[in-house]
Amino acid sequence: MSPPALPAALSETFERYSTDVSRRLLQIRSLIFNTAANTPGVGVLTETLKWGEAAYLTAASGSGTTIRLGTPKSAPDCCAVFVNCQTTLISDFRSHFADDFIFEGNRALIIPARAPLPEGPLVLCLRAALTYHLHKKQKAKAAVIKA
Template sequence: MTSPPVPAAIAEVLVQHSATVRTRLLQVRDLIFVVAAETEGVGPLTEALKWGEPAYLTEASKSGTTIRLGIVKSAPAHCAVFFNCKTTLVDTFRVHFGSEFAFESNRALLIPATGDLPAEPLAHCLRAALTYHQRRKRQPVAWVDMPTRQ
């Protein structure tokens, strides 16, 4: 699966970041589209700017919650993957992947801008966000498909 071309408005935002951060954010963007394509019930994504940051929404299926990409001032050498702070997603990611990522409060997981992309654990987190509403309707305890890291 190849992700769609980067829309001009998104490219304008990304070019404001350093080359290292921009490259990592584009890698995460690609992974979002791959995970969406591989996950039943997600359907096509809407890519837009929310709060001046690239955002990925499941508008067609309404299966998940918005994922945004950016940075946080407290961790300039990291890229931030933001999730709705009114969900339990980040708290759950902390339990399952606390050794894989750093976190910003209950709103983002932080990924180093350099080094290997932690693709497998990040894909689990993205899938959980993209199916958040779908899974809440089906089963209250929706994290059984997420591996626990010790």
């Protein structure tokens, strides 16, 4: 599946990055849409701008947390996949994919623009973000059943 056409406002956002960073961010954007399309319960994504960066929301289903794409202040020649810092996602990613990504606090995984893309691990991280609330609800339901 191909991602939808890039909205004009987002096109301008991607154009402000270097060619390498923009190309990599667009690759990640495509992975986000493909992962959403192939993950049950996610549904249609809303693509918008948040804090001047491309953001992907599961507004229709409420299944996941927002994913934002940009660059980290500490490494503007790299790409960042940001998630809500109140989630456990980055901690979980760090414990499973420490050799695949660089991490920034509890808010982002950093991906070099010119190195090979760790597509397999990244898809797993994206799927976890896109289903974060869905899994929280399932865990809560299981806890109630056990009680």
